Amino acid sequence: MENTKLHLLLADDDIDDCDFFKDAIDEISGVCELTILNNGVELMKFLVNDPDSQPNVIFLDLNMPKKSGMECIAEIKASNVLSHIPIIIYSTSLDHTVVNDLYELGAHHYIQKPAEFGSIKSVIKKVVALFGTTTIQPRSRDNFIIQP
Amino acid sequence: MSINSSTYHFLEGGGEMGKFIRAKDWRQTPLGDPETWPESLKTMVSVMLNNPFGMYIAWGKDYTQIYNDVYCPILGDNKHPQALGSSTKESFSEIWDTVEPMFDGVMEGKPIGFSDFMLPLNRNGQIEICYFDFAYSPIRMSNGEVGGILVTIIETTKKKKAEDALRENKNELEFVINSVQLGTFDYNPATNKFSANTRLKTWFGLPQAEQIQLNHALDLIVEEDKERVIKAIAKVLKDPSSDSYDIEYGILSPNSSKPIIVHAKGRAWFNEEKVAYRLTGTLEDITNRVLERKKIEESERLLRLMILQAPVAIAIMRGVDYRVEIANKLALEIWGRTKEQILNKPIFEAMPELLSQGIKNFVDDVAKTGNRFSTPEMPVTFSTNGELQMFYINFSFEALYDSEGKINGIMAIGVDVTPQVEARKKVEESEQNMRALVNSAPFPIGVFAGEEMRISLANQSIMEAWGKGHDVVGKLYSDILPEFGSQHIFDQIRSVLATGIPFQAKNQRIEIEINGELHVFYYNYNFTPLLDASGHVHSVMNTAANVTELNEAKQKVEESEKRFRDTVMQAPLGIVIFRGPENIIEMANENYLQLIDRTEDQFVGKPLFETLPEAKETIAPIIAEIYKTGNPFHGFEFPIRINRYGMTETGYYNFVYHPLKENNTISGVMVVATDVTATVKAKHLIEENEEKLKLIIEASELGVYDVNLKSGEIVASNRCYEILGFPEKTQLTHKDIIAHLHPEDLIIRKKAFAKAYVDGVLHYQSRVVWKDQSLHWIDAKGKLFYDDKKQPYRMLGTVREITEERTFQQQLLEREEKFRLLADSMPQHVWTSDPEGNLNYFNQYVYDYSGLTPEQINTEGWIQIVHPDDWKKNIRQWSKAVRTGKDFLIEHRFKKHTGEFRWQLSRAIPQKDPDGNIKMWVGSSTDIQEQKMFTTELENMVHLRTNELKEKNIDLEKINKELQSFVYISSHDLQEPLRKIQTFSSRILETEYESLSDNAKKYFNRMQKSAYRMQNLIQDLIAYSRTGVQELTFEAVDLSEIIEDVKETLSEEFEENHVTLKLHNVCTLQAIPVQFKQIMHNLISNSMKFGKTDHPVIIEINCEKVEASNLAVGSLTDYDHFYHISYLDNGIGFEPDYNEKIFEVFQRLHSKDEYSGTGIGLAIVKRIIENHEGYIFAKGKLNEGARFDIYLPAE
Structure with a gap:
């Protein structure tokens, strides 16, 4: 990833959260390219129809209309062409049973949406640091939750 | 009291499985209550239960299984007893693919069976290969449909093994028969039919049918032999003492153009009435052998003819005593004996007069050296009709050789020259006479004079032999017979002339040209020097005997004899011939040598017992007997000890020792033998096994x-006779x-x-x-x-x-009688049952109380006395008691003859024999109506109350659930807008901070704090609502690990507050890890929140296992042991009045501004500990820190 920017994709129906995320990316400036989609159906359509512009990392909200984040991750991990894309859950709540289920489904990391804007930035920076290298660390339960 | 004997009669008996089946709750199976079973099923079950063969029934679409005792071992421990009442499909899932189509077929009415079906069964802890005869038969119901399948099974493992052994033996026998190329037959005189093996049928050209009419076979015997065979069969079947059936005859098979000559041998089997019921035996194809024999006989006949008609006296003597085998007429004339006097007799016995004349020496010499002895004009005296008469005889003794070059006889050739000699004596003076004599000599004589070999004399015989006419005298020998030049004959004559040494030639091949063609002759001839007075050889006399015919005959004999020997050599049977008193082995074929494990070099030419000394004891008497009687000796499975294959072992042989006769005298023995050791040993093994079985039964x-x-x-068996009283x-x-x-x-x-x-x-x-x-x-x-x-x-x-058993039973009956007398006089229900639970006796009180007659109880069952509402329970309890053998105890109602039901306490106790087997049950029922009425009332009230309580509980649970979901949903959804408020405010503070007034900044800070506290509040609420919902999975939890975890989570706060945590004793507890962590988290958080200002926080934690009885805490009685965790801090503490109160929700002792905290933390702690069935107590003193004592159950 030396010459190309890290391509992040955010799937979230909450316009405020999308704005915060976009602002945070803008302020980090220059290292990432961001695609925002507002529900699960759009996400799946984007991934399937546009295989050339596959993102490097997907940020996935769980509570979405039409198709929930759970359904999306199950579909993506079941697909031969998509399953390699790391998925980071980006959700308001942090329920341990839900967290465990998502790890089992194949999510790479779990982030509880921070309340502080500064924390949103720091959490994105951590992700960029993790996925901006050529070698991606394998999943592990110990490092599953990323704190801001 | 459960199963009515009249209704379930079909389940009686049946041993262990009978018990199982009766005890089985069939209502849980597709078959349902046995009462409802179809009649045919009932009948089959009854038959099956008491059957000594393995049986099972697979009933209905599910193939529900019922089986008997004998079937259990086939199921094995892993299937029995759960197979009872379950589907075959489950029990035999591993072979269901095979079984299903067969079962389906049976259900359509097609029975199926297998014999010797192989099943590998795990029995006695190892896999055994077992064999079974199976039969699957349809069981039809009354409407004709097939309701189920009856599987009958007989274990045939032993039979199968015995059959295998038998088959093996039979195979071996067949192999032997095959290898010796024998046909076998087994004739039954009763049916006039016989069975035979394929070979025999092929020879006869008979159909391959199992049984064949004897007449069919007889029709195929050649006409000239037929009568003889019929007679032989009749003879052997008629008389048990007659010899065995042994005959040679020809067959003209329709399949073959040439007749086959067979040698049949057999013996008849007689029953006690001396009536033959079997004739068994073998046939051997001896066509070749007979033909060979005939050829040899023919050639021998020719030889004899030739000898007999020869113009010279010829006799052949054989054997050590020179028995005369043949003597022609001339010889007999010379000897002055008749054929009868001389043939087949030792010559020196028949003509003792010769012994004194030195003849025997000549003969012995020839027999020993093989050198021909010949003498002309030998004067010999013969005794003719008691008169001695002298003859002059020119005679020679020649050794006769067999094909191997051994001397096997002497041929004497003689010419009575008495008249000639006498005449010569007269003619000696007159050469003329001599010449006439020579001339008339019956054998060729010629005289050749000088080196030039001018023929000076030639008699009629020599001229005839030469075939060159009569005009030869005075001519040169070489001119007359130029063909002799190349045959070295002239050289021989010249040599005689030169040396004076006579020349003899025997059996010399001579070629003479007669009428322009070369003819071959064989001659014995001599060239004798004739001396003049000065001893000088002036002439050579030639005498000759034409032996052409003799020679040819001899060659033929030798050839045929060789052929015979070759046949013998190649025969598949062991054949040996030995001769003479020493039993010198003359020949032994390869098979025989293999039989005795000797090489030809070791064996042939040596005395039999020199090579086989170990057999002498057994065999020598047999040979002696043969020489004595001349009868052949047949050995059948005859044991002989022979050193072979490196050890001395007893082998078994079938053999015939046959005398060989020469001149009617036994000169040797021919043995034909086969090794049947393997067969005999197999037979012995079977006999041994039978013996063993017999022993086992006897034992x-x-x-x-x-x-x-x-x-x-x-x-x-002896034991049988003993039992019946016939020791x-x-x-x-x-x-x-x-x-x-x-x-x-x-x-x-x-x-x-x-x-x-x-x-x-x-x-x-x-x-x-x-x-x-x-x-x-x-x-x-x-x-x-x-x-x-x-x-x-x-x-x-x-x-x-079973005398002992029966005696015991008898005594039991007597005792029972006494018991009944007693029971009938009791004012209580008394009854008995057999071990299977069938009630068989009721005392008089039962009849008096119920008003029923014994017949009514017998036919309609005792259950009618019991209140219908109690039937189910009654039958269940009684079945259980019968099954387990434990006391039966029940409260139930009996119907009185007045129609009133009264409560009874019934009790039955099993009566056991000394071995602990239940022999019967004795039961009694006592009226408890009064007591029962009181308890029933009480029970009713309790029941009513319980129901009320239950309903209230359900309502409560409902409300609780609603509340929980409300808390969860609201707190979760509240989080989102709250977070937004925080984010937006953080954005404003970050980006617009400079443009805010100081007041606005202050308000902003307070707004943020409020939002933060609200966030904590919501999170704690969620946690609190969750503590009751989460699944309770207890694990071993290490206290120190938990505290380390919490330390890490709170690391920043730890540093901020300068916390020292002292962990004294550590335990491993049984707890829900997440929840337990929450406890420690909340307690430590509290210690930090409520620390004294400017004082470092010190926390002390200790844990130990304690006995509940040693604790001064009254409520700790649920468990024997607890883990006691004590938690101390040095914070602000609280007043003792609040020891209880601080655990309530939203209970805060301080204002929000003084100390942060939602007021839920300790409520969560208490709730979690209650989840663990533990206790927590708080002890506070203002400004002296807080103390928490936690007790968690240790079991």
């Missing part, structure tokens, strides 16, 4: 018998047995037999009276066997003495 207490139902013959007898008739039977029991036996003839199984118990008048009980069982026509022909069975 058991069972008597065993085998009755031939047709002949009435009984074969029984000394070994042969019994039916009469004997009946005589010992107790007269009263004769009818029992008769009935049992009548039944046995119907269903094939015999079983009865009866008494026998022994000779000493003692009474014994027997238990007899038997099974009938049927022949092809379904007629019983055999009964096999066992007899067991």
Whole structure:
């Protein structure tokens, strides 16, 4: 990833959260390219129809209309062409049973949406640091939750 | 009291499985209550249960299984007893693919069976290969449909193994028969049919049918032999003492153009009435052998003819004593003997006069050296008709050789020259006379004079031999017979002329040209020097004997003899010939050498017992007997010890020792033998096994018998005779047995037999009276066997003495009688049952109370006395008691004759024999109506209250659930807008901070704090609501690990507050890890929140296991042991008044501004500990820190 920017994709129906995320990316400036989609159906359509512009990392909200984040991750991990894309859950709540289920489904990391804007930035920076290298660390339960 | 004997009669008996089946709750199976079973199923179950063969029934679409005792071992421990009542599909899932189509077929009415079906079964801890006869038969219901399948199974492992052994033996025998190329037959005179092996049928060209009419075979015998064979068969079948059947005859098979000559051998088998019932034997194809023999005989006949007609006296002598084998007429004339006087007799016995004349020396010399002895004009005196007469004879003795170059006889050739000699003597003065004499000599004589070999004399015979006419005298020998030049004959004559040494030639091949063609002759001829007065050889005389014919004959004989020997050599049987008193081996074929494991060099040419000394003891007498009687000796499976293959072992042989005769004298023995060791050993093994089986049966207490139902013959074991009271007898008739039977029991036996003839199984118990008048009980069982026509022909069975058992039963009956008398006088219900739970006695009180007659109870069952509402429970309890053998105890209602139901306490206790087996149950029922009425009322009230409570509980649970989901949803959804408020405010503070007034900044800070506290509040609420919902999975939890975890989570706060955590003693607890962590988290958070300002926080934690009884805490009684965790801090503490209160939700002791905290933390702690069935106590003192004592159960 030396010459190309890290391509992040955010799937979230909450316009405020999308704005915060976009602002945070803008302020980090220059290292990432961001695609925002507002529900699960759009996400799946984007991934399937546009295989050339596959993102490097997907940020996935769980509570979405039409198709929930759970359904999306199950579909993506079941697909031969998509399953390699790391998925980071980006959700308001942090329920341990839900967290465990998502790890089992194949999510790479779990982030509880921070309340502080500064924390949103720091959490994105951590992700960029993790996925901006050529070698991606394998999943592990110990490092599953990323704190801001 | 469960199963009514009249309704479930079909489940009676059946041993262990009977118990299982009765105990089984069939309502849980597709079959349902046995009462509702179809009649045919009931019948089959009853039959099956009491059947001595393995049986099982697969009933209905599910193939629900019921089976009997004998079937259990086939199921094995892993299937029995769960297979009972379950589907075959499950029990035999591993072979269901195979079984299903067969079952389906049976369900369509098609029975199926297998014999010797192989199943590898795990029995006695190892896999055994077992064999079974299976039959699947459809069981039809009354409407004709197939309701289920009856599987009958007989284990045939032993039979199969025996059959295999037998087959193996038979195979071996067949192999032997095959290898010796024999045909076999087995003739039954009763049917006039015989069976034969394929080879025999092929020879005869008979069809390959199993049984063949004897006449069909006889028709195929060549006409000239037929009568002879019929007579031979008749003879051997008529007389047991007659010789065995042994005959040669020809067959003209329709399949073959040439007749086959066979040698049939056999023996007849006679029954006790001396009537033959079998003729078995073998046939050997001896066509070649007979043809060879005929050829040899023919050539021998020719030789004899030739010798007999020869113009010279010829005799052949054989053997050590020079028996005259042949002597022609001339010889007899010379000897002055008749044929009868001389043939086949030792010559020196027949003509003792020769012994004194030195002739024997010549003969001995020839026999020893093989050198021809010849002498002209030998004067010999013969005794003719008692008169001695002298002859002059020119004679020679020649050794005769067999094909191997051994001397096997002497040929004497003689020419009576008496007249000639006498004449010569007269003519000696006159050469003329001599010449005339020479001339008339019956053998060729010629004289050749000088080097030039001018013929000076040639008699008629020589001229005829030469075939060159009569005008030869005075001519040169070489001119007359130029063809001799190349045959070195002239050289021979010249040599005689030169040296004076006579020349002799024997059997010399001479070629003479007669009429322009070369003819071959064989001559014995001499060239003798004739000396003049000065001893000078002036002429050579030629005498000759034409032996052409003789020679040719001899060659033929040798050839045929060689052929015979070759045949023998190649025969597949072991053949050996030995001769003479020393039994010198003349020949032995390869098979024989293999038989005795010797090489030809070791064996042939040597005395038999020099090579086989180990056989001398057995064989020498046989040979001696043959020489004595001249009869052949047949050995069948004859044991002989021979050193072979490196050890001395007893082998078994079939053989014939056949005398070989020369001149009617036995000169040797021919042995034909085959090795049947393997067959015999196999036979011995079977005999041994049978012996073993017999021993086992003898050793058991069972008597065993085998009755031939047709002949009435009984074969029984000694034990059987013993039981029946015939210790000394070994042969019994039916009469004997009946005589010992107790007269009263004769009818029992008769009935049992009548039944046995119907269903094939015999079983009865009866008494026998022994000779000493003692009474014994027997238990007899038997099974009938049927022949092809379904007629019983055999009964096999066992007899067991059961006197002791019966005596015991008798005593029991007597005791029971006493008991009944007693019971009938009791003012209580008293009843008994058999071990299977069938009630068989009720005392008088039962009848008085119920108003029922014994007949009513018998036919309609005792259950009618019991209140219908109690039936179910009653039957269940009673079945359980019968099954487990534990006391039966129940409260139920009995119907009085007035119609009133009264409560009874019934109790039954099993009566056991000394071995602990239940013999019967004795039960009683006591009226408890009064007591019962009181308790019932009480129960009713409790019941009412319980129901009310239950309803309230359900309502409460409902409300609780609603509340929980409300808390969860609201707190979760509240989080989102709250977070937004925080984010937006953080954005404003970050980006617009400079443009805010100081006041606005202050308000902003407070707004943020409020939002933060609200966030904490919501999170704690969620946590609190969750503590009751989460699944309770207890794990071993290490206290120190938990605290380390919490330290890490709170690391920043730890540093901020300068916390020191002292962990004294650590335990491993049984707890829900997440929740337990929450406890420690909340406590430590509290310690930090409520620390004294400017004081470092010190926390001390200790844990130990304690006994509940040692604690001064009253409520800790649920468990014996607890883990006691004490938690101390040095914070602001609280007043003792609040020891209880601080655990309530939203209970805060301080204002929000003084100390942060939601007021939920300790409520969560308390709730979690209650989840763990533990206790927490708080002890506070203002400004002296807080103390928490936690007790968690240790079990």
